Amino acid sequence: MGDKVKTVGEALVDILEANGVDVVFGIPGVHTVELYRGLAGAKIRHVTPRHEQGAGFMADGYARVSGKPGVCLVITGPGLTNTITAMAQAQQDSVPLLVISGVNARSSLGHGRGRLHELPDQRAMIASFALMSHTLLEPEDLPAVMNRAFAILRSGRPGPVHIEIPTDVMAKPIALPQPENPPVPRPRADIASVLDLAQRCRQAKRAVILCGGGAVSAAPGIEVLAERLDAPVVTTVNARGMFYRHPLSVPASPSLAAVRRLIADADLVLALGTQMGQTDYDMYADNGFPELPQTLVRVDIDAAQLARGPSASLPILSTVNNLVDDLLTELAEFGGEKIDAQGVLRALQAREAALAELTPKMRCEISILETIRETLPGAIIVGDSTQAVYSGNLYYEADRLHGWFNAATGYGALGYGPPAAIGASIAEPTTQIVCLVGDGGLQFSLAELGAAKDAGAQVIFLVWNNDGYQEIETYMIEQGIVPEGVKPSPPDFLKIAEAYGLPAVRLSDVDALPGALVDASRTLGPTLIEIHERKTRGATA
Structure with missing residues (x-):
């Protein structure tokens, strides 16, 4: 049989599917709609975050748990720059991430004519830290470029890969050959x-x-x-x-x-x-x-x-x-x-x-992590940059592979936890995910509560509320600096959760945590539990 003729956008979806991609994260825009043309007839699920940074973090969480590359579709310009933080986190933590973006028409590239979403050279910007960044200038190059992208994602140290497709290329016809998925050699010691x-x-x-x-x-x-x-x-x-x-x-x-x-x-x-x-x-x-x-x-x-x-x-x-x-x-x-x-x-x-070295406050926080582990065996705890997570990074033993990961190491992006937890839930929909996030970090990704609701993600958002950036405030005091800028007022998280349709509870005593976790795990879809560091008894030593 001869090669099938499709648009580049349709062929892209076919190639993704042939490479085992079963979910993509993205927000469609006029600069990417042609890439969506083939999605309706594919077996690939599309998940819509509230922000492209969330798309990248969702893909990260999905990749860590599934072992497969996380895939994002984002528009040119702000869509891609919004995703950069997530790509940098993936680069630091060796997470396979495939980001496919639009870019303006080929005839406009490099001319600076003020086109919508225009950057001087967005490929070069991404190439400074991505394992690969490629501009698809000719439609017929798509299969070879995608083969190279997946070879990179599956071979050496994983990280972010970027492919940008000009808007005038997306709808071009392409004769798509039979998909190839050649074996990728892995290094072996002499x-x-x-x-x-x-x-x-x-x-x-x-x-x-x-x-x-x-x-x-x-x-x-x-x-x-x-x-x-x-x-x-x-x-x-x-x-x-x-x-x-x-x-x-x-x-x-x-x-x-x-x-x-x-x-x-x-x-x-x-x-x-x-x-x-x-x-x-x-x-x-x-x-x-x-x-x-x-x-x-x-x-x-x-x-x-x-x-x-x-x-x-x-x-x-x-x-x-x-x-x-x-x-x-x-x-x-x-x-x-x-x-x-x-x-x-x-x-x-x-x-x-090692445990004896830690402060009583840290040991108290670790005991709360252990309560989660003992109450919900096999759950995955996805963390943000918050004090209980810092303590767990110093000393905590998860009860399963990929049962503990967060953004408080490496690149250290705040707001990582909520979208990454959604991605983890999509990778393992029958596993309970617990997102441990501070009040400051959650406000970076607050709108992703709505994405969790839309996706039916089985995530318990466990909010560690200390009314600001207490870790930074403590550090400033220790350095003899008068704290400034560390008290952003948190909203009433229960009301926010209610607005998104999430069941929510605020604990007055940490002893109530096991029961709250069990109740939340019996609820289909996302829920929220708040622990206040000073107002919840037992939250600190």
């Missing part, structure tokens, strides 16, 4: 590196494993390796939930002194899929993370990342899955006996000492 690491593992007496977000999919193999080496496993924020209640698990930040002592005392530190960035390893910017010139082995999918940050005595370019598989095979073939390195005791001591 045999010499595997043999070197295997020898180090056999000689190690006090190994420690560090797991970042790039290690999550290799959790079963890492568990076998950790038990083989009797090695405590420290999980960063994006890896929490990998080894729930395993005796070797240390769900605490490497920014804490107790965890740093555990790492400094090791004779082998195996860092798997972790950026080793400041917000995980040096949250307080005290430069106290130990130097590990001889003991550190880093495994990463990105060669550039291996060249940054702490220098490793053995850098290995590989997916964590491939490396762990190869290493376990090598260890089994040449002596598979387990090492007795008092790993369980070392992990226990690190956990207890």
Whole structure:
């Protein structure tokens, strides 16, 4: 059969569908309507946020939970610039995001004639941080460009990819060939590196494993390796939930002194899929993370990342899955006996000492997180930048993979939590999602309560209300600065929820939280619970 002739917009939808895309997030406009032409007849669901930043954050949450790229459709100019914050967050946290935008007609590009939504060079603007940014100038290039985009999204370190389509190209006819979905090679360590690491593992007496977000999919193999080496496993924020209640698990930040002592005392530190960035390893910017010139082995999918940050005595370019598989095979073939390195005791001591470092207020906030976990087993907690989330990033153990993620690390975008929670719910519609967000952060994305209602998202918006930006106010006071600009008045969130049709309750005592969570989980669609830091008994120590 010959190739089918369709418009570029229709062909784009076909290609997305052929690549497993089942949902797109976006707000249509006159500069993208031709891209919507094929959606009505497709199996792809369209979700409408209230702001394009919300579209990007929804796609981010969807991608983290589903494991598939999150896809956005946005207009040229303000639609794309509104999405930039979400793209930057995805770049920092290695989240696969495909943003397809419009751009003005080809004949107008670069001329500055004052066209609607015109930017001097929007592709160049995005190219400064995206893994790829491409302007589709010729209709027939669409299949090749999309193949390249998905190859990038599925191969190395994930991040944002951008394709812009001029308005005069969208409606052009294109002969669409049979869709291709070629296999994408994934990096694998050379045999010499595997043999070197295997020898180090056999000689190690006090190994420690560090797991970042790039290690999550290799959790079963890492568990076998950790038990083989009797090695405590420290999980960063994006890896929490990998080894729930395993005796070797240390769900605490490497920014804490107790965890740093555990790492400094090791004779082998195996860092798997972790950026080793400041917000995980040096949250307080005290430069106290130990130097590990001889003991550190880093495994990463990105060669550039291996060249940054702490220098490793053995850098290995590989997916964590491939490396762990190869290493376990090598260890089994040449002596598979387990090492007795008092790993369980070392992990226990690190956990207890790390928790003891935290302030009573932090421990109180962590106990609230644990109440959520125990009341709603298997729920996903999506966080914003708020005090209870900061405490959880220091010490909290989720009970499932992808059960804890937030924007209080890396790029640190405020307002991330509500739309990302909606995206997570769309990825797993039968799973209860809890969005932990402060009163300041929720006001960044307040209108997305309406998007949650429209989407039927099973999200409990748990609002941590302290009447302003208390984390910043505290920091200003500690620096001897008179606080200014940290008291934006919050609205009555219960009335806002009611306006959007969400059931809502304000707790007078934290002891009522389990019952409120159960009631909310039995409600179809989104709900809201407010805890006030000073007015809700038990919210602080």
